[in-house]
């Protein structure tokens with residue numbers, strides 16, 4: 001089969017690699033499209049190694065057709081069959097013609113969604129649902145601050161939060177991106193380059209939940225932007241790994257600071273990828289089927305152009321997701 005091999009961060013080459021096959025508990029997917037994530041860019045640069053046992057080929061989500069079913073799928077997994085169209089959350093291996101994936105991480109294609117577009121859903125849907133709902137219990141009437149509102153994660157989070165009846169504030173770096181966020185339902189839009197998100201959030205009594213992709217550089221200001229009993233959920237470290245946590249700001253407002261990652265979770269069991277995939281299939285797929293949430297695909301490119309796709313993501317030259325077609 002062919003797959004993308006990262007010869008260097010800028011040299012992503014579509015070439016022959018050993019065939020993938022379905023091991024015990026896995027299905028093999030013939031890939032139609034692969035979603036691009038910031039983690040893929042980091043992995044190509046050697047800064048985000050795959051978890052133990054995962055493929056060293058880049059790519060954390062795909063859509064496609066099941067071509068083989070491995071032995072011992074076990075209980076508690078949906079019934080999959082050869083020829084079925086699906087999408088999947090991966091620990092790696094997605095930028096390829098075929099990928100083997102634990103059956104627990106396979107999802108059906110939501111009703112009404114094209115097979116290519118579905119490649120841009122598993123990572124954002126699982127990240128957003130696990131953090132906003134399973135972790136922070138975002139509720140109707142609460143205020144969410146989403147940093148990077150026009151990102152892949154942000155465009156999905158805005159829609160899910162609105163579908164839950166929450167209000168949404170976002171930050172982004174340009175008027176065009178803020179307009180995208182407004183179109184998706186964001187009410188408070190803040191250009192982080194020339195506006196102070198803390199002051200803007202304080203006008204509204206503070207955020208109940210912040211979904212943060214910046215980490216260190218926003219840590220202190222995020223605490224100031226939270227309402228009493230607010231929760232800061234950190235999922236990215238684009239602004240650095242180490243910040244100073246002012247505990248004096250936590251106690252009076254009873255704040256919680258939480259960090260999570262999706263990729264390194266176990267396949268099944270408590271707090272696993274399998275548990276999240278099941279919750280997303282049950283709760284988010286109906287929101288997509290009835291049109292409350294849509295995949296937001298900003299660009300489609302052939303997989304041979306994976307390198308250009310990564311450059312586009314790093315340059316901030318895309319709203320929503322990029323999908324690579326195979």
Ligand SMILES: NC(=O)c1ccc[n+]([C@@H]2O[C@H](COP(=O)([O-])OP(=O)(O)OC[C@H]3O[C@@H](n4cnc5c(N)ncnc54)[C@H](OP(=O)(O)O)[C@@H]3O)[C@@H](O)[C@H]2O)c1
Pocket residue numbers: 036037038039123127147148149150151152153154171172173174177192213214234235236237238260261262263313314316320
């Ligand atoms: N922990 C997890 O399990 C998990 C899972 C998935 C994703 N993530 C993380 O979530 C983040 C988004 O992922 P993605 O794939 O959606 O990436 P993406 O589409 O490349 O988005 C990155 C975003 O960062 C925004 N940004 C840059 N500087 C900013 C600043 N100072 N303030 C606010 N926003 C800023 C950019 O917005 P502008 O262009 O407007 O500047 C851009 O929209 C990444 O950090 C990724 O690592 C974590």
